[in-house]
Every structure is written in C-alpha cells, then in structure tokens.
Amino acid sequence: MNTAVDTAKREREAPYEGPLLDVRDLHVEFVTRDGVAKAVNGVDYSVSAGETLAVLGESGSGKSVTAQAIMGILDMPPARIPRGEIRFRGRDMLTMGKEERRKIRGQKIAMIFQDALSALNPVLSVGYQLGEMFRAHRGVSRAEAREKAVELMERVRIPAAKQRVNDYPHQFSGGMRQRIMIAMALALEPDLIIADEPTTALDVTVQAQVMDLLAELQAEYNMGLILITHDLGVVADVADKIAVMYAGRIVETAPVHELYARPAHPYTRGLLDSIPRLDQKGQELYAIKGLPPNLLRIPPGCAFNPRCPRAQDVCRAEVPDLFPVTEEDGTPLEGRGSACFFWKETLHDR
Amino acid sequence: MGSYVLRRVLQMIPVFFGTTLLIFVMVYSLPGDPVTALFGDKAADPAVVASIKHTYYLDQPIWKQYLHYMGNLFQGDFGTSFTGRPVSDIMADAFPVTIRLALMAFVFEMVLGLALGVLSGLKRGSIADTLVLILTLVVISIPVFVLAYIAQTVFATNLGWVTPTVQDSYDLTQLVLPATVLGSLSLAYVARLTRTSIGENLRADYIRTAVAKGLPRRTIISRHLLRNSLIPVVTFLGTDLGALMGGAIVTEGIFNVQGIGNVLYRAINQKEGPTVVGIVTVLVIVYLVASLLVDLLYAVLDPRIRYA
C-alpha cells in the first residue's frame, strides 16, 4: 500500500543521470577559542546509486565532519562552511532553504551513527522512534506508524518484533540496537545512506552480521552508501571504491582491490602496512611514525610531509593536487587519484 | 514495583519514629518551664502548676511522655495545646492555609521557572539568557526576608496594590504576594536547573539523530529535548512541594499568614510541646510521602530506571 505509493513516487521523479551525491571542494572550519580549526580542507567525492564508497582515515581526519556537512547537522556556529558544493541529484544543498533541506534529511539521505545506545533517545520506545519517521514525513496515524515500525524491525531481523516494539533502547543488545538504527535509516527508503563507523562499538562477530545486513539491504534498495570506517578489513568485503582522508583532505581514491594491491600514496601504504597479517605473526607491527597534524596549524605543503618517508623539499613547499594515477606506460587507471608528488614511485616500486 | 513501594513504606517506619523522638526530645529540653511561663508575671500557685503538669504528663520521665504521646497519636489524638484547644483543631485551621500558599507558590515557580529556563536554555548567550541568569542570581543571593520586605515596600507601601500584611488568610488574592515571595527562590533554581539540563541535552547524540531524521524543529524540542531535560527538574519540583510547606515560616511570619509556619513559630516560643510535635510529625509524613512519589515519578519518566 504505502510502499507502492513510495515506489510510484520515486518513478515519477525525474531520472537523474550522474552521481547521486557529488561533493566538490568542501571546506569546513570550527571557530574555537584557540583559533580556527580547519577540519575539512577541500574534499571531493561522489557516490552513485547502488555504489558503496568507503571513507578511510585516522581519527580526526575529518570523516565525520564531512558526513555531518552532507547531512546538514553541523552546529553552525562553531562550524562554518567557507567554500564548497554538496550536490544531491545535481542540486547544491548548501544553497537550499532550511525547510527544503530538512525534507531531504531522513527521506532522501539518512545517517547511521556509531554508538546506537547514545544515538537513540533513551526515554522513547524504539517503536516510537521508528514510527516517528512516517509520522513526521508521511503524516500517518500513530497506529499505522506502529505497524510500520514492527515491519521495519522484522526487516532487520529483530526477533519477536511485535512484542518488542514498545521496548526501550537500553533493553536491546548492542547488535540489535545498531540494527534498529539501520531500520530507522531505511524507513523511508532513502537514496543514500551515510554510515559513520556503524560497527565500531560492536563485538567482532556481531560486526560481521550488521555489516552483511547493511550490504544486503543496500543492494536490495539500490541505495548509495557512504561507509566511514577505520577498519580496513570491513572495507574490502563491501566497498566499491575507497577515499582515504588525511587532515581534512582526500589523499587517495581507488577501486577497493586496487588500493589494497597497489597503494599510490605513502599514507595509504602506511595504513595497509599497519594491518596485522597472519604471515607476519610474531613480527613487530608497523606503525606510521608521528602524530596527525594539529588542525589549528596544518604544516605548509603536503600535510603528511612531517611523517612521510618519501618527503622532499617540494612536499614542504606545495600542496599536491589529487593527481590522476596511471600505469607506468601512461594507461589511465579508472577512478584512481593520489595527492602525492611521488605517486609514481609509491605505486611502482614496492 | 509493588515490592519496592512496600519496602519504601516499611523504611518510613523507623524514620518516622526517629524524627518524632528527636523533635520530642528537642522540644522538651528547651530551657525554661512552659507552664510557669503561662502565668506570665503573676506568681504561680505551685499546686496549680503541679496539676497542670500532671494533666499534660509533664511530671513523667521523657520516655514515658513519648510513649504516651505515641499511644495517643495512633488513636488519632494529637493531644491538647496549653490553651485547651485540641492540636488537631489547630492544624485543621492552619494546614489548609499553608497548603494553598504552598500550591500557589508551586504553580508560580513551576510555570515561570520552566518558561524562563527553557527560553534561556534554547537561546544560550542571548540577551534573554543573560537577563535570566542575572535575575535568578539576584534572587538566590538575597535572603527571603529581605525579598519579602522589598515586596511589601513596593507593592503595598509604594504602589498600594495590596495591604502590607494578609488580613484574611482564607482570601486567595491576598495570598498572591506571599506565595510569589515564597516561590521565588525555588523559581530561580528551577530556571537554572532547566537551563543547564537543556544545554546538556542539546549536545546529546540523540538530538543529533533527531535532526538527521529530518524532524521538524518543534518536534525535536518538544518530543526529544524537553522530555529528557525535564526529568531532573520534575524531581526537584516534587521534593520542593514538601519543602515549601515546611519552609513557609519566615514568609508566613512577615506577611502574617495564619498558616502552619506561624502557628509553629508561636508554639516554639511558648514551648508548646504537643503543638510543635504534632505539626512537625505531619510535615515529616508529608515529606516522606512526597519523596516516595518523586522516586516513583522518576521511574515513570525515565524507563531506564526500574525498581525491583
């Protein structure tokens, strides 16, 4: 009934060729007491329907802030967006009115947060919080919203959904809570889901279940998915392409398997080398030396240069663009880019 | 839940006996002889004094007096005051006045306190917020009696809207000014508590989720923000209702409101044991019941709290 209406409505929408979401030269700063923290410094990425983009990077590299800017949930102030575009189906959301923007949230673009226990309201039942999506955006009755909530809970395989619909978040296990978050994001069948470290707070076994469920639902609804994580293991199974972030910039983009096989940025190289591997059991684990830069004082040139084993004078003087990456003979590598002056050397001499 | 309530009620029993005994001992160890004082400047006939003491059990050791008092209390007899009026009569006159005064103060502090708290909590750093902060700070730092005298001077002496003291304690309109003074301190606390609580909850993850869900701002505030922010405020208000009834002594004295506070004040001055103990006993019970209700209300508001 209602799902049929939704589908019909979706088909009536003008088909849009090109990426669902296109972020261009996005900058986000925070005005703090100590100065302006430049959290995002010119991010570009795009996601199409059915595609999964994994965003990778150390803590503080700006992954979440970028996502929050896309969702439009940054607190402004202290945040401000001095430059950039966030195009959704070709329209820049940064120039839209508040109300139009709100209607995209939840309906077209939904977000899954890391810690479901704190992200869900502790004093409202999960049934209420799920049903609220339909009440706020579709204007359905309380009873109908409840029914929808049960359906959603069944959809994400919560056992005995009918009996548990009135339970509160703290009464569920961590894995179930995260599935409820997924259900909430899925409720209105959005075009794009942003999952910010959806499994970090979970046990390893539960992580896999939740990730599988998310991937399965994404394929079923043909949604775009932005998966933020620092877990390289998760990425390999589900992502189509990867964007690696460092100090608020994308330093490398590549289709997932190529990135694993042949990184073209020393930072990515470092990240990959720091994954524990079975064949290196007993050996000391590699770690990138040094610390991520202070966002109040990002070093001149390439932000990674103080930690980079390849750094030369040029790296300290100029900020590298995201160069297209090619084979040694010059054949372009589809979808690959590296913001390193020495990408060739990094890519080829392993 | 049922067993929790039962346990709490059972816990009240020792508290009840403990406090009454304490009050009893305190009143009876006040310096001076209340019976001799009844005669004022006239020399008292020792025989009369002895007979009065006998009727009021004052010639007995204190533990006997206490047992006697408690025995009567459980038959619903609060004893007789030195003037010969049953203490239950005195309380029946005074309690309704105090209850009205406390309820008016309560409504005042709740409505205005919450409104100011929500306003300044949502608009942190605004002029309204700053004003609320300054105003509440002033109210908190000024003693109640000073506030009462200021109110009297302004509204009675200068503006002439009311009489300085209450003429008829059963007239609700005359109780407005004392109730406002009585509720003002708690109002300041309610406003500040609400403001802090809203500020904390505004930054909470679940509010960010509510925004990400695309809910309208008014739904976010009423359904998500207020529901959570008001939990500590409601608890405060609940406890305060009990405190307002016992705490009206100063206000009732200044405005001449013939409530419990005034009666209690007079009774203490005259070392009227039965009246003091009777009133305090009732106040203790009110307070105990109120705090039980607050705890139960807390469980209703916050589903994470379950009493077993």
Ligand SMILES: Nc1ncnc2c1ncn2[C@@H]1O[C@H](COP(=O)(O)OP(=O)(O)OP(=O)(O)O)[C@@H](O)[C@H]1O
């Ligand atoms: N409200 C804020 N005020 C000031 N600085 C902020 C604020 N929010 C985020 N930042 C800063 O922006 C930077 C990027 O933060 P972000 O949360 O995007 O990192 P992240 O890549 O998601 O890291 P993690 O893996 O730990 O989640 C951090 O250095 C953080 O300190």
Ligand SMILES: [Mg+2]
């Ligand atoms: Mg993050």
